[in-house]
Structure formats: structure tokens, C-alpha cells
Amino acid sequence: MVTGKRKKLASQIGLYTLASLIIIFFLFPVFWLFLTSIKTRVDAFSIPPVWFFQPTIENYLSLLRDEPFLKYLYNSFFIASTAAVLAIIAGVPTAYVLARFNFKAKNLFSFWILASRIAPPMALVLPFFVMFRTVGILDTYLPIICIYMVINIAFVVWIMRGYFVQVPVSIEEAAKIDGCSLFSTLMRVTLPLVGPGLSATIIFCFMTNWSEFVLALIFTGIETRTAPVLISGFVTFEGIRWGMIGAAGTLVNLPVILIALILQKYLIRGLTAGSIK
Amino acid sequence: MKILSMLRKREKLLFILPVLIILLVFTTFPYIINLILGCFHMDLSNPVGNRFIGLQNFVKAVNDFRFWNSIKISGIYVFVTTMVELVLGVAIAILFHKLTWGRGFFQSLLLIPMVIPPVVVGLNWRMLYDANYGIVNYFFSLFGLAPQAWLAQSQYALMAVLFVDFWQYTPFVILLTLGLLTSLPEEQYEAARIDGASGWQLTWRITLPMIKNGLTVVATLRAIEAFKEFAKIYLMTSGGPGTATETLNYYVYQTGFEYFNIGYSSALAAILFACAIGFTALFQILTKLTSEEGS
Numbered sequence: 001m002v003t004g005k006r007k008k009l010a011s012q013i014g015l016y017t018l019a020s021l022i023i024i025f026f027l028f029p030v031f032w033l034f035l036t037s038i039k040t041r042v043d044a045f046s047i048p049p050v051w052f053f054q055p056t057i058e059n060y061l062s063l064l065r066d067e068p069f070l071k072y073l074y075n076s077f078f079i080a081s082t083a084a085v086l087a088i089i090a091g092v093p094t095a096y097v098l099a100r101f102n103f104k105a106k107n108l109f110s111f112w113i114l115a116s117r118i119a120p121p122m123a124l125v126l127p128f129f130v131m132f133r134t135v136g137i138l139d140t141y142l143p144i145i146c147i148y149m150v151i152n153i154a155f156v157v158w159i160m161r162g163y164f165v166q167v168p169v170s171i172e173e174a175a176k177i178d179g180c181s182l183f184s185t186l187m188r189v190t191l192p193l194v195g196p197g198l199s200a201t202i203i204f205c206f207m208t209n210w211s212e213f214v215l216a217l218i219f220t221g222i223e224t225r226t227a228p229v230l231i232s233g234f235v236t237f238e239g240i241r242w243g244m245i246g247a248a249g250t251l252v253n254l255p256v257i258l259i260a261l262i263l264q265k266y267l268i269r270g271l272t273a274g275s276i277k
Numbered sequence: 278m279k280i281l282s283m284l285r286k287r288e289k290l291l292f293i294l295p296v297l298i299i300l301l302v303f304t305t306f307p308y309i310i311n312l313i314l315g316c317f318h319m320d321l322s323n324p325v326g327n328r329f330i331g332l333q334n335f336v337k338a339v340n341d342f343r344f345w346n347s348i349k350i351s352g353i354y355v356f357v358t359t360m361v362e363l364v365l366g367v368a369i370a371i372l373f374h375k376l377t378w379g380r381g382f383f384q385s386l387l388l389i390p391m392v393i394p395p396v397v398v399g400l401n402w403r404m405l406y407d408a409n410y411g412i413v414n415y416f417f418s419l420f421g422l423a424p425q426a427w428l429a430q431s432q433y434a435l436m437a438v439l440f441v442d443f444w445q446y447t448p449f450v451i452l453l454t455l456g457l458l459t460s461l462p463e464e465q466y467e468a469a470r471i472d473g474a475s476g477w478q479l480t481w482r483i484t485l486p487m488i489k490n491g492l493t494v495v496a497t498l499r500a501i502e503a504f505k506e507f508a509k510i511y512l513m514t515s516g517g518p519g520t521a522t523e524t525l526n527y528y529v530y531q532t533g534f535e536y537f538n539i540g541y542s543s544a545l546a547a548i549l550f551a552c553a554i555g556f557t558a559l560f561q562i563l564t565k566l567t568s569e570e571g572s
Contacts, residue, residue: 012377015372015375015376016376018372019372019373019376019383022369022372023383023386023387025444026386026387026389026390026444026447026448027386027389027390029390029398029401029402029405029444030389030390030393030401032401032404032405032412033397033401033404036404044410045410047409047410047415048415049412049415089295090295090296090299091296093291093292093293093295093296094292094293094295094296096292097289097292097293101289103289109293111557111561112300112304113296113300114557114560114561115304115553115554115557116300116304118501118553118554118556118557118560119304119550119553119554119557120504120505120507120526120549120550120553121505122505122507122526122529122530122546122549123308123311123529123546123547123549123550123553124303124304124307124308124311124546125530125533125534125546126311126314126533126539126542126543126546127306127307127308127310127311127314127543128303128307130310130314131306131307131310146303147303149299150299150300150303150304153296153299153300157296181288182288182289182292183288183292207392210394211392211393211394211395211396212394213394213395213396213508213511214507214508214511214530218534228394228395228396228397229396231396231397231400232396232400232512234400235400235512240400240403240404242404245400245401245404249396249397249400249401252394252396252397253393253394253397256392256393256394257389257392257393259392260385260388260389260392261385261388264384264385264388267388267392268388268452268453268456
């Protein structure tokens with residue numbers, strides 16, 4: 001009996017050690033980035049790497065003082081949230097219709113939406129550029145907000161449809177008998193029931209937009225740059241400013257990591273976008 | 278009143294109208310522009326020679342070594358990342374599933390790599406891979422291995438970039454597989470255990486077949502995302518050295534935004550789009566198959 005218990009304990013210890021090592025591997029780079037951000041130049045470039053050192057906040061101070069970091073952070077926030085809200089407003093009614101009704105071109109319509117989620121943005125970048133230049137809005141927030149909204153819409157439709165399907169139709173029947181229109185049924189009855197899912201969806205759209213880099217690189221100007229584009233600018237011809245990258249990277253990471261930890265249950269569902277039950 | 282009742286009838290159409298218009302304006306219309314641009318010789322650095330040339334850009338692609346190379350790199354990228362992440366992810370998920378306490382804690386930490394913005398991931402790893410000061414070389418030196426310029430040597434660059442993808446997205450597979458594992462019914466395991474099946478047999482004969490359909494979807498999602506990958510390559514290697522890490526996605530960007538060869542870039546983008554649509558169709562067929570088998 002005792003040996004059996006011991007064996008079990010040993011295998012549990014082995015299991016937890018292995019699991020911890022795996023976690024350390026996945027977290028190490030992020031942690032190292034943070035360490036770099038609080039090191040002096042000398043410490044950051046020392047070989048072998050130093051693990052214990054006098055921390056400094058000089059990189060953070062310099063980031064806030066010498067770079068337009070706060071302004072670009074605000075741009076990131078403004079663009080990401082506006083696009084997310086617009087995508088919700090446009091996408092939720094469609095998600096509802098797809099969840100509740102059958103119509104002739106339904107499959108084609110769904111496929112069309114899905115295609116816009118799957119197609120690499122790179123396939124659209126040149127025409128977008130031509131379109132926005134023709135309209136003359138390249139220096140404004142509009143192009144990047146429109147593009148993010150389009151990317152978000154497919155996600156919103158897909159995931160909100162999943163939430164709507166779960167609401168039993170019988171709950172809506174009473175509202176219909178009272179003569180409510182489709183719109184007021186959705187707004188007063190169904191939408192409040194999927195409230196948590198809706199909030200999570202907005203937040204994921206926000207996270208996607210907050211992190212996006214390539215499109216922001218192409219479609220933002222000096223006034224509308226987002227924080228990720230600023231970070232990529234620390235790779236200069238004279239060298240790479242690791243301390244600044246560490247500081248800015250850590251600050252940009254912080255909100256998404258916090259959101260992910262708080263909303264992990266919804267996030268895992270969001271990652272599959274309704275394709276796994 | 279008449280207008281109101283008409284609106285009632287058309288309410289469903291009104292509901293989908295915003296998405297309909299947005300998709301028309303921002304996806305379908307640009308794709309058409311893209312196809313038109315693809316039939317032009319259009320060079321921003323030398324605008325005098327711009328003219329309609331029909332399908333010549335597509336013919337050019339067929340004879341373009343770099344195009345075929347980029348298809349090969351994209352293929353390797355999609356196939357290797359999907360397969361490795363799937364195998365590693367499932368193995369680690371099965372391991373984590375055995376943890377009796379604290380699984381939720383481990384699970385939430387795993388979310389971190391995949392939510393980090395790609396720009397940070399790319400530069401973070403560029404720092405780790407640095408030939409002179411990078412910690413990867415330091416770890417290798419502990420084992421007596423010579424330092425390498427991981428991202429600057431063509432025999433290592435692609436591998437190094439792939440490795441970062443493994444790091445970032447294996448957690449994705451782990452978490453989704455854990456989701457599949459926790460939803461499995463207990464009864465079959467009980468029966469098999471009574472029949473004297475070992476842990477390995479349980480995994481191979483019962484667990485894997487039962488989550489097979491779910492894993493197909495996970496793999497498809499990974500493949501789609503891997504095909505879109507751009508930021509990590511842009512920030513770590515810029516497609517180089519030479520063309521060692523130049524994916525189709527990246528080649529489209531280069532021809533358009535670095536060489537200003539708009540016409541050719543558009544033609545390549547059309548091919549890229551066609552590949553993606555192929556993926557979409559495959560994805561739909563696969564999900565349909567899984568949901569039919571499941572029900």
C-alpha cells in the first residue's frame with residue numbers, strides 16, 4: 001500500500017515538474033523582455049546575461065519623455081475601440097438573422113463572410129490604398145478604422161451567431177405575440193440574454209485591433225500611428241534600441257495579458273469563433 | 278403606415294443590409310480592383326510605361342523563380358507549424374489533463390504567448406536570437422555549442438522563424454485540446470479500464486479517436502492563420518537572408534510596397550486570394566463533415 005502511494009506521489013511530482021518547465025518555456029521570452037526594459041544599457045548587453053542587477057526605470061521615462069508614445073497609445077485605443085463598436089453595431093443584426101432564419105442565399109452569404117475572415121489582408125492592401133487615396137482620406141483615422149471594422153465584422157457575426165443559437169426561440173415568442181418588431185425583440189429580449197458574450201466579443205475585437213501591426217504600418221500616417229508601429233520604429237539603421245523595445249513592448253503587452261487572464265473562459269471560445277461547440 | 282408595414286416585411290433584409298454593404302464596398306469591390314490592377318503593367322517608380330497587358334502578369338508569375346520559392350516557403354510554413362503545433366499541443370494537453378489541482382492556473386498562463394501583439398513577439402525573439410548578445414546563444418554555449426547568427430544564415434533562418442510560431446501558437450492547440458478532453462464522457466474509460474487497458478492504450482484507442490474531429494478544426498484554424506503570417510517575418514528576417522523566409526504573403530508586400538510594381542503585386546495578390554478561398558472551402562467542408570459525424 002505504502003509503496004503504491006509513494007509511486008503515485010513520485011509520478012505526481014514528476015508531472016508537476018514537467019508542467020512547470022513547459023510553462024516556464026512559454027513565459028520566458030515575455031519575462032526576459034520585461035527584464036530588458038528595466039536594465040541599463042550595460043546590463044542589457046552583458047555576456048553572460050545578468051539575472052540580478054540594479055533595476056532602472058530610465059527606459060520608461062525616456063519612452064514617455066522623448067517619444068510620442070502616449071499619443072500613439074491613445075491612437076491605438078481610439079482606433080481599436082471605434083472599429084470594435086462599429087463592427088458590433090453592423091454585425092450583431094446579421095448574426096441574429098443568420099441564427100434565426102433560413103433564406104435562399106444563406107449558405108452563400110455565410111461563405112462570403114467567412115471568406116473575408118480567412119483571406120490574408122495582404123490580398124486587399126493595394127486596392128485599399130488606391131481607394132483611400134482616390135477618396136483623399138489617407139491621412140485620417142478613417143482608413144484604418146474601416147479596415148479593422150471589416151476584419152472584426154466576420155468575427156462578430158461568427159461568434160454572436162453561436163450565442164444567439166443557444167437562446168431558445170420560445171423566449172422570444174411572448175415578445176412577438178405582443179407585436180414587437182424584430183428589432184425590438186432583439187434589443188429588449190435576446191440581446192440582454194447574451195450580454196456577457198456580447199461584451200467579450202467587443203473586447204476581443206479590441207484586442208485584435210490593439211495588436212495589429214501590418215495594416216497599421218501601411219494605413220496610418222504620422223498623426224494616426226498606433227503603438228505597435230512606433231515599436232517597430234525602434235529598429236533603426238544605427239542599431240536596435242532594445243531598452244525602448246522592452247519598455248514599450250511591456251506596456252503594450254500589459255492590457256492584452258490582463259484582459260486574457262480575466263476573460264480566459266470567453267477567450268478560448270473566441271479563438272475557435274464558434275467552430276467548436 | 279404603408280412605409281412602416283413595408284419595413285416590417287423587409288426587416289430581415291434591413292438587418293443584414295449593413296454587413297452586405299460593408300462587405301461589398303470593402304471586400305468584393307477591392308477584389309475586383311485588384312483583379313483589374315493585376316492586368317496592368319503599373320510601376321509607380323516609372324509611371325510612363327503603365328498600360329493594359331492582359332494576363333501577362335500571371336504568365337510572368339508562372340515563370341518567376343521567386344514566386345515558386347515563396348509558394349514553397351508558404352507551404353513549408355503552413356504544413357510544418359500546423360503539424361508540429363498539433364502534435365506538441367495534443368501531447369502537452371494530455372499531460373496537463375492529468376494534473377489534479379491548479380490546472381486552471383497553468384491554463385491561464387498559457388494564454389499569454391498567443392495574445393501578445395505580433396510586433397512585440399517578432400522583436401522579442403529577434404533580441405533572444407541576437408548573434409552577439411542573445412540569450413539563445415548563451416543557452417547553447419552552456420552545452421558547448423558555437424554561437425550562430427540564427428536569423429542571418431539561410432540554413433537556420435526559416436527554422437528559427439518556425440520555432441517562434443511553435444512558441445506562440447502551441448498554447449492555442451493545448452488550450453483547445455484541453456477543452457475537447459474535458460468534454461469527453463467518462464463511461465468508455467471505465468469500461469476500458471475494467472477490461473485492463475493501460476494508460477497508453479486508453480490514449481490511443483479512446484481519447485484520440487474521440488477528439489479527432491475537433492482536432493481537424495483546430496488544425497484548419499492554425500493552417501489559415503499560418504498562411505496569413507506576416508509580422509513575425511517582417512520584423513525578424515524581412516524575408517531573408519536572400520529569399521530563405523519569403524512567403525507568398527511577404528512577396529506580395531515586397532513587389533507592391535518595396536519595388537512599387539503595383540500590377541505584378543496585384544496579380545500575385547489574386548493568386549494569394551485564390552489560395553485562401555481554397556482554404557475557406559476546405560474549412561467549410563471539414564466543419565460540415567465534423568458536425569454531421571458529431572450529431
